[in-house]
Amino acid sequence: MYLFGFQMWCPGCHRYGFPTLTKLVDHYRGNDEIAFIAVQTAFEDFAVNNAESAIELIDRLLAGG
Numbered sequence: 001m002y003l004f005g006f007q008m009w010c011p012g013c014h015r016y017g018f019p020t021l022t023k024l025v026d027h028y029r030g031n032d033e034i035a036f037i038a039v040q041t042a043f044e045d046f047a048v049n050n051a052e053s054a055i056e057l058i059d060r061l062l063a064g065g
Contacts, residue, residue, distance in 0.1 A: 001034075001035045001036075001037065001056065002021075002024060002034065002036045002037070003036070003037050004017060004021050004036070004037070004038045004039070005038075005039050005040075005041055006018070006038065006039070006041070007040065007041055007048075007049055008040065008048045008049050008053045008054070008057065009048050018057075018061060021036070021038065021061075022061060024036070029065055037041070040054045042052075
């Protein structure tokens with residue numbers, strides 16, 4: 001299992017974390033022994049770290065952008 005914690009406003013998450021996560025998901029695609037879990041933390045910046053922004057991000061990442 002791979003657990004990835006992130007925040008929407010985090011530049012490092014967008015610059016390094018999400019691209020790495022995307023590469024790992026692509027690499028292990030089809031391997032039922034690997035599970036990926038991404039958890040958006042919301043202990044601050046509630047206006048940006050919300051369910052809607054997480055859904056938009058997932059859609060964008062799945063579209064390859």
